Amino acid sequence: MTFDRRLKIAPSILSADFAALGAECRAVEEQGADWVHVDVMDGAFVPNLTFGAVAAKAMRPHIRGVMDVHLMVARPDDWIADFVAAGADFITIHPESGPHTHRTLQSIRKAGVKAGLALNPGTGLDGLEWLLDDIDLICVMSVNPGFGGQSFIPSALPKIAAIRNLIADRPIHIEVDGGVVPQNAGAIVAAGADVLVAGSAVFKGGSLAAPDVYGRNIAALRAGAAAG
Ligand SMILES: O=C(CO)[C@H](O)[C@H](O)COP(=O)(O)O
Numbered sequence: 751m752t753f754d755r756r757l758k759i760a761p762s763i764l765s766a767d768f769a770a771l772g773a774e775c776r777a778v779e780e781q782g783a784d785w786v787h788v789d790v791m792d793g794a795f796v797p798n799l800t801f802g803a804v805a806a807k808a809m810r811p812h813i814r815g816v817m818d819v820h821l822m823v824a825r826p827d828d829w830i831a832d833f834v835a836a837g838a839d840f841i842t843i844h845p846e847s848g849p850h851t852h853r854t855l856q857s858i859r860k861a862g863v864k865a866g867l868a869l870n871p872g873t874g875l876d877g878l879e880w881l882l883d884d885i886d887l888i889c890v891m892s893v894n895p896g897f898g899g900q901s902f903i904p905s906a907l908p909k910i911a912a913i914r915n916l917i918a919d920r921p922i923h924i925e926v927d928g929g930v931v932p933q934n935a936g937a938i939v940a941a942g943a944d945v946l947v948a949g950s951a952v953f954k955g956g957s958l959a960a961p962d963v964y965g966r967n968i969a970a971l972r973a974g975a976a977a978g
């Protein structure tokens with residue numbers, strides 16, 4: 751498969767109606783989402799709890815395209831097999847969450863799934879060059895992980911640019927996660943990102959009864975990205 755460098759909008763299911771996750775996945779895809787971003791929080795690595803692989807597996811048949819799993823859990827090695835079996839296309843881990851980042855990334859890829867590395871706002875790029883052959887995606891966290899609806903941390907912008915410079919034309923996605931809104935989408939894409947995760951900015955004002963609002967919100971993010 752050729753590497754897709756075009757802009758992708760990935761709604762974060764964290765801001766969806768948790769009583770209707772399958773329908774919410776279908777709704778955002780029908781309204782123009784490229785990927786669906788699935789935030790897994792364990793109440794230990796981050797101070798919030800969402801769901802595990804059982805719920806992700808239940809969502810899978812409702813996602814036609816890419817299921818992008820963001821693992822905010824302690825000891826991700828314990829859970830990778832379950833999320834592979836759940837049908838994840840990408841599994842992204844945090845380097846602080848386990849002792850052997852390189853091995854964990856390799857085990858994701860060995861299972862036939864694309865491997866991502868998420869960098870918290872306070873995490874630098876030290877050692878990243880030694881992982882480039884083993885990753886398909888770098889997720890620049892532009893909020894501290896754990897909650898939706900937080901404000902974008904501006905230091906993410908020079909970090910995205912530094913990562914873009916480091917990876918050059920390697921087939922690695924740069925995803926940005928947290929506080930993405932139409933007003934900052936242009937600067938984020940100009941800095942070098944190609945995947946915009948957005949929870950509040952996509953689900954705001956909409957519902958399963960009014961899914962066209964999701965479509966308008968996604969279109970506003972694309973327009974903001976193009977204007978940058
Ligand atoms: O990983 C996350 C938080 O840890 C979410 O993906 C992120 O916060 C998206 O939500 P919002 O767009 O509302 O900031």
Ligand SMILES: [Fe+2]
Nearest residue numbers: 762789820927
């Ligand atoms: Fe996320």
